[in-house]
Amino acid sequence: MLFRLKRWxxxxxxxxxxxxxxxxxxxxxxxxxxxxxxxxxxxxxxLSFAICYGEWETLDWLDVAxxxxxxxxxxxxxxxxxIFQFRPRESKDRVEYDHWSWYMWANLFxxxxxxxxxxxxxxxxxxxxxxxxxxLLGEQExxxxxxxxxxxxxxxxxxxxxxxxxxxxxxxxxxxxxxxLEPKKIKINKNMLPAGVxxxxxxxxxxx
Amino acid sequence: MLKIHDALKxxxxxxxxxxxxxxxxxxxxxxxxxxxxxxxSSRPETFGECLLLMYPDEDAQTLLDKxxxxxxxxxxxxxxxxxxxxxxxxxxxxxxxxxG
Numbered sequence: 001m002l003f004r005l006k007r008w009x010x011x012x013x014x015x016x017x018x019x020x021x022x023x024x025x026x027x028x029x030x031x032x033x034x035x036x037x038x039x040x041x042x043x044x045x046x047l048s049f050a051i052c053y054g055e056w057e058t059l060d061w062l063d064v065a066x067x068x069x070x071x072x073x074x075x076x077x078x079x080x081x082x083i084f085q086f087r088p089r090e091s092k093d094r095v096e097y098d099h100w101s102w103y104m105w106a107n108l109f110x111x112x113x114x115x116x117x118x119x120x121x122x123x124x125x126x127x128x129x130x131x132x133x134x135x136l137l138g139e140q141e142x143x144x145x146x147x148x149x150x151x152x153x154x155x156x157x158x159x160x161x162x163x164x165x166x167x168x169x170x171x172x173x174x175x176x177x178x179x180x181l182e183p184k185k186i187k188i189n190k191n192m193l194p195a196g197v198x199x200x201x202x203x204x205x206x207x208x
Numbered sequence: 209m210l211k212i213h214d215a216l217k218x219x220x221x222x223x224x225x226x227x228x229x230x231x232x233x234x235x236x237x238x239x240x241x242x243x244x245x246x247x248x249s250s251r252p253e254t255f256g257e258c259l260l261l262m263y264p265d266e267d268a269q270t271l272l273d274k275x276x277x278x279x280x281x282x283x284x285x286x287x288x289x290x291x292x293x294x295x296x297x298x299x300x301x302x303x304x305x306x307x308g
Contacts, residue, residue: 033304036304040212058211061209065212065294069301
């Protein structure tokens with residue numbers, strides 16, 4: 001009864017997470033998907049962190065599921081960002097540890113804007129993601145500039161005796177989505193058309 | 209209704225025998241296909257494991273002593289009580305059991 005009341009009050013007062021809390025919650029969410037052995041415990045841990053501390057494991061599963069979906073919807077960005085639309089390639093060189101994503105994001109903000117950790121952790125989720133976009137785009141532009149000045153950016157074709165500029169490959173999320181073009185109208189010679197009268201279907205006509 | 213840990217165990221047991229939940233809005237039809245799939249599988253003991261999970265207060269022998277129709281009824285009732293369609297939707301939504 002007491003936990004029910006606590007949950008109700010906490011849900012009414014729950015505020016969207018700021019950057020650090022959101023990153024930690026997302027880390028838990030990815031563990032929920034990966035760690036099959038402890039999914040139940042991780043869901044309860046997520047709820048304790050996202051809504052309020054309590055004995056979530058004593059509730060019916062449906063209540064837990066509803067609260068979990070509610071918490072996920074509250075603590076989420078308000079729009080779809082291209083950076084999250086592609087899963088990054090698994091890198092063997094990368095050393096990951098607990099709360100790695102928070103330190104990675106904090107490092108980017110501190111390096112680029114000179115902000116303190118206190119300020120970074122209180123950033124709004126949408127602001128933080130948009131700023132990370134800009135930082136990563138800026139870094140990519142710098143890399144492309146350096147690349148264009150290096151010898152590697154020019155490819156010489158000995159058979160045509162011509163040099164060609166090879167652009168630096170961009171991460172998938174930075175690439176513009178290909179535009180879907182309408183098929184071109186091709187004129188066909190009359191002699192290639194079928195013999196006889198060509199009837200075109202007209203749904204509006206009274207006697208098609 | 210089951211608690212979250214046992215509900216996830218139930219999903220893990222049934223995962224391989226579940227038809228596509230999008231085609232069903234009726235618990236009886238859905239449960240019927242699950243029973244059929246378990247019976248046709250190489251692991252029919254899943255049926256008993258699910259029953260013991262859904263009825264933790266019932267003794268295994270008491271369950272076995274019931275006639276087959278009664279056992280099937282209990283199984284279907286267990287799936288209905290535990291809202292199996294919602295459980296499947298939730299578990300697929302969180303990618304439970306996709307890896308591993």
